[in-house]
Amino acid sequence: MNVxxxxxxxxxxxxxxxxxxxxxxxxxxAIADLPPCxxxxxxxxxxxxxxxxxxxxxxxxxxxxxREDFDAVKIASCYEQAGAACISVLxxxxxxxxxxxxxxxxxxxxxxxxxxKDFIVDRYQLLQAREAGADCALLIAECLSANELCELHQQxxxxxxxxxxxxxxxxxxDAVLATGTPLVGINNRDLKTFHTDLEHSVRMCxxxxxxxxxxxxxxxxxxxxVLHLGKAGVKAVLVGESLMRQDDIEVATRQLLGx
Ligand SMILES: O=P(O)(O)OC[C@@H](O)[C@@H](O)c1c[nH]c2ccccc12
Numbered sequence: 001m002n003v004x005x006x007x008x009x010x011x012x013x014x015x016x017x018x019x020x021x022x023x024x025x026x027x028x029x030a031i032a033d034l035p036p037c038x039x040x041x042x043x044x045x046x047x048x049x050x051x052x053x054x055x056x057x058x059x060x061x062x063x064x065x066x067r068e069d070f071d072a073v074k075i076a077s078c079y080e081q082a083g084a085a086c087i088s089v090l091x092x093x094x095x096x097x098x099x100x101x102x103x104x105x106x107x108x109x110x111x112x113x114x115x116x117k118d119f120i121v122d123r124y125q126l127l128q129a130r131e132a133g134a135d136c137a138l139l140i141a142e143c144l145s146a147n148e149l150c151e152l153h154q155q156x157x158x159x160x161x162x163x164x165x166x167x168x169x170x171x172x173x174d175a176v177l178a179t180g181t182p183l184v185g186i187n188n189r190d191l192k193t194f195h196t197d198l199e200h201s202v203r204m205c206x207x208x209x210x211x212x213x214x215x216x217x218x219x220x221x222x223x224x225x226v227l228h229l230g231k232a233g234v235k236a237v238l239v240g241e242s243l244m245r246q247d248d249i250e251v252a253t254r255q256l257l258g259x
Pocket of ligand 1: 238
């Protein structure tokens with residue numbers, strides 16, 4: 001089994017446990033009167049510059065523990081102060097030491113649109129995302145059939161959530177575009193080998209229709225990387241590890257953005 005398969009096995013266990021604690025109907029009731037979501041897409045589309053989705057990520061299967069001194073709210077506040085357009089919060093616990101509670105806490109403290117970054121395979125996780133205060137949910141083409149992608153994208157829209165649909169393997173592009181999502185993420189990291197290559201986003205950009213907003217994900221480290229991707233047509237970057245490793249996250253984020 002590769003890492004992605006292992007993650008999906010654990011994810012399905014987590015969903016079963018969560019459903020037993022709080023039913024789908026309870027979550028539906030809890031989100032019924034929430035105010036509308038923030039516009040994640042508009043925040044990324046703004047201006048001519050490449051926009052930043054800054055990620056709150058404590059650990060990962062490829063890097064292990066990334067940051068000892070981890071305070072999700074402090075980190076997200078630094079990102080906001082430094083000019084990030086949106087925040088991504090890892091909520092997977094077994095492999096990324098994430099939590100929906102981090103997302104909830106960040107929502108209470110920060111005004112930017114938030115992405116729930118997890119391995120979403122079930123509508124229940126979309127309800128959880130909405131309830132915790134997310135504005136957008138990540139869907140991963142490698143984890144879902146073409147039908148499931150469409151269905152989850154639709155179900156997200158019905159509860160007011162936008163989706164960022166990510167792929168690594170070019171073979172999934174048609175299925176991603178067929179969902180109608182305006183936000184397409186190109187993961188530069190092969191989730192099966194963990195190898196990252198920025199040129200993957202550059203190559204994929206040339207075959208993605210101009211009416212979709214392309215997010216370049218993973219392995220972005222410097223302002224030069226951001227400019228390089230921007231030239232290729234990438235409108236936003238999703239950056240975690242290289243920022244999470246810095247002593248002064250706010251300064252590092254400004255440097256990444258060239259501000
Ligand atoms: O930490 P990096 O290399 O800057 O990457 C961030 C983000 O792209 C990465 O965390 C990611 C992209 N797609 C994912 C899917 C699941 C978990 C994590 C990810």
